[in-house]
Amino acid sequence: MLVPEVFPNVPLIAVSRNPVFPRFIKIIEVMVMMMMVMMMMGRLFGMTSEMLHEQRKLDPGTLNSPQRESKHPDLQKQFSSALSHAGGSRRSDGGMFSDCVSPQALTAEIVKTIRDIIALNPLYRESVLQMMQAGQRVVDNPIYLSDMGAALTGAESRELQDVLEETNIPKRLYKALSLLKKEYELSKLQQRLGREVEEKIKQTHRKYLLQEQLKIIKKELGLEKDDKEAIEDKFRERLKDRNVPEHIMEVINEELNKLGLLDNHSSEFNVTRNYLDWLTSIPWGTNSQENLSLDRAKEVLEEDHYGMDDVKKRILEFIAVSQLRGSTQGKILCFYGPPGVGKTSIARSIARALNRQYFRFSVGGMTDVAEIKGHRRTYVGAMPGKMIQCLKKTKTENPLVLIDEVDKIGRGYQGDPSSALLELLDPEQNSNFLDHYLDVPVDLSKVLFICTANVTHTIPEPLRDRMEMINVSGYVAQEKLAIAERYLVPQLRTLCGLTEEKASISSDALSLLIRQYCRESGVRNLQKQIEKVFRKVAFHIVSGAQDSVAVAPDNLSDYVGKPVFTVDRMYDVTPPGVVMGLAWTALGGSTLFIETSLRRPLGGADTKGDGSLEVTGQLGEVMKESAKIASTFARAFLMAKEPENTFLTSSHLHLHVPEGATPKDGPSAGCTIVTALLSLATNRSVRQNVAMTGEVSLTGKILPVGGIKEKTIAARRAGVTCIVLPAENRKDFSDLPDYITEGLEVHFVDHYNQIYPIVFPQN
CATH class of the missing domain: 1.10.8.60 (Helicase, Ruva Protein; domain 3)
Structure with a gap:
């Protein structure tokens, strides 16, 4: 093999990615204007080992030129100027190829491996034919054979460059053979994976064809219907034994006809099918057989809950009315009271006593109207509201529905759920309740609604007006x-x-x-x-x-563990200026003490008659105003009772309600504050074991207050034996059971003149 002794100085074009092997064509895009001019003039490769096959002008500034390496160039050094034509250099003798000792075995193995690769992947045949078209037998030349073997593989650039740089022929053949063996193993793996994938595809395709043929055969024989017919039959089967209103049936038929015209894979098909599924799942005209036996209902209620007589009486009245009418009707009740008294649990017992299906959902913290009224069908993932879900789950038109925590309902940018409850809980409107998703009127007039709340003042007035309020007080x-x-x-x-x-x-x-x-x-x-x-x-x-x-x-x-409450009350014996009052909280009733004390008498800098009253204890605005009213009345009362006593008008006083971390508000401590101020002014202790509650007016009238049962229970718990209540609360006290009122001395008053001799007896 002849190699030139001297190579001319030529410009070089760097080849990216894989190196170019001799006798293989490489497409090079030239974008340097100087090189493009020289290539088009035929000067750039005129004296090199490259052969210019074709030039093609592409985009402006780009020249496409397929090149083929014809020899192995051996460059001695780099030249300072790529476009210089002067001088030459001799190739050193150290780069000569070494003699081939025994290339026959390696050559034969390379040829065999190439044939095996071509047998596995016919695409390699084109590359081999391209090598053969050069007019020389590649097999006879181990250099060309190693180049062809390496060029056929998809090895990395580093491995291909290693083959090109190797001058020892046996090593060169061995490296090319190693790359071919790797390529052969990779081709075998690709062929095996291809066969497996093809086999799976064939099986899936065959199964699909058989299933389609089976469907057609069954349909021809009348053994099976297509999907649309099966869906329509399923929906009509649901309505078979139901008394569906005529206007609802028109909507269902219209939607079924629409379903038959839609494509099975369209989104509108799924929307219509889901709509029909909900519409046909409602128990139109289906009611559970209600228990109208008073004895059975009373037995169930007593079995599950102790006390709660008001609730039990109301349910028995409901059953009695239904028995006389011969039909059931819906009602809207609201149980309110402190937590843990059984408001939620008794609703389940009422459902069992009435033999009604039970459904519960909580509206505490709810801010989305769609939870009650449902979503519009245009939204993705739309679904009906809670009431339609209730009817579908209970499968009756007369379930008992418990709406929990109506006093904690929220309000947000998505609407006001309490306003949505107005339609739901109105007997005049819920017979035609319109859910946004169904968009057809649904009769909810037979549903027994029971709501629960801890307090009533946070329930919106229109909503509270629609419910029958039943107090579930705490337990003694x-x-x-x-x-x-x-x-x-x-x-x-x-x-x-x-x-x-x-x-x-x-x-x-x-x-x-x-x-x-x-x-x-x-x-x-x-x-x-x-x-x-x-x-x-x-x-x-x-x-x-x-x-x-x-x-x-x-x-x-x-x-x-250790006891939490070691004493029943703060004062066993109340000193002058301290009086026990009664308060109502969301957790029930409690006792609270009104403490008054002298800060300082009037000094020289004070105007005569310029006494003051400072209040502490985290009191609300209503209670602060009540303290001012009580102070004004106490001054007038003391002036009339003891004209010479000017203590209230000539002193700076301090009024405190203990447990300062607990907010307190309300007018019911008015008479207690008056008594505490008079006790401090006269320096007399009030009667022991006495407690009082009632709002006082500026003229001394005692006005009614709420929470009488809770306050009475709290008084008994604190060991109180005498209670002073407003006269207008006599009816509330008379409703209390005997075990609460037993042993209590109760005084009903309508003016403070009646309280004074009770708390400050003459003896």
Whole structure:
């Protein structure tokens, strides 16, 4: 093989990516204007080892030139100027190819591997034919053979460049053979993967064809209908035994006809199908058989809940009216009271007593009207509101629906849900309730709605006007004890896996637990404490410390910890200027003390008759105004009672209501503040164990207040024996059960003149 001794100085064009092997064509795009001119003039490659096959002008500034390497150039050094034509250099002898000792085996193996690769992938045949067209047998030249073998592979640039740079022929052939073997293994892997994929595609295609043929055969034989017919039959089957109104049936038929014209894969098809699914799932004309037996209903209500007589009487009245009418009707009731008294749980018992299906949803914190009225069908993922979901789930038109926490409903940019409830809870409107999704009127007049709330002043007035309000007040200690013994202890003992022989709690222990740990109005905390006792009992039994446990007052603290309430009230004996009042909170009733004290008498800088009253204790605006009214009346009353006593007009006084971290508001402490000021002015203590409540006017009239039951319960809990109430609250007090009023001395007054001799007796 002849190699020139001297190479001319020529400009170089860098080839990116893979190197160019001899006898292979490489397309090069030249964008340098000087080179483009020289190439077009035929000077650039006129004396090099490159052969210019074709030049093609592409975009402005670009020349497409396919080049083919014909020889292995060996450059001795770089030249300073790519366009210089002067001088030449001799090639050194160190770059000569070494003699080929035994290339026959490597050559034969390369030829065999190339044939195997061509057999696996016929695309390589074109590259081999291109090499053969050069007019020389490649097989006879090991250099060309190694170049062709390496060029056929998809090896990395570094590996291909390594083959080009190798001058030892056996090593060159061996490296080319290694690349071919890798390519052969890769081709075999590609062929195997291709066969597997093709086989899977064939199986899937064959299965699809068979299924389609089976559908056609079944359809021809009448054994099966297409999807649209099956969907239509399913919807009509649902309506078969239902009394669907005529205007609703027209909408259903119209939608079914529309469904038959739509393509199965269109989005409108799915929207229409979902709409029909909801429309046909409503129990049109289907009602559950209601229980109209008073005895059965009373038995169920007494079985599940203790007390709550107002609620039970109202439900029995509802059953009696339904029995006389011979038909049922819907009602809208609202149970309000402190948490943990059983408002939510008794709704489930009412549903069981009436034999109605039960559905509950909470509106606490709800800000989206669509939760109640549903979404428009134009929205993606639209669905009906809660009431339509209720009818679908209960499958009756007369379920009992509990709407929880109506006093905590929210309002946001998505609307006011309380306004949406106005239509739902109006007996005159809910017979044609319109859901945004269904867009057809639905009759909800047979639904019994029960709402729950902790307070009523946060419920919007129009919504409160639509509901029948029933107060569910807190429990006294006797009621809590009965509830614990009859319901909580057996249920929680079973829940903890215990039996009556292994764990027991005495009545005295329960009474102590109620008095010192659970003074709230409800029984939720009492339930937690009893469960805590049984959990620790279970731990002692399982750990082997004891076989059985009997909880008594002496060992109660071992299971529930130290008492939370150690004293019943702040003052055992009230000093002058301190009077016990009664308050109502969302958690029930409580006692509060009104404390008054002298800050300082009038000094020289004060104007005569310029006494003042400072109030503290985080009082609201209403209570501050009530204190001012009480101070004004107390001055007038003391002036009339003891004209020589100028204490209230000649002193700077301080009025405080303890528990300053708790906000307090309301006018019901008016008479208590007057009494505290008079007690301080006369330096006389009020009668012990007396508590009072009532709003006082500027002329001394005692006005009615609310929460009489809760306040009476709180007074009994604090050991009060005498209560002063407004005369107009006599009717509220008379409704209380005997076990609450027993042993109490109650005075009903309509003017403060009647209170003074009660709290400041002459003897």
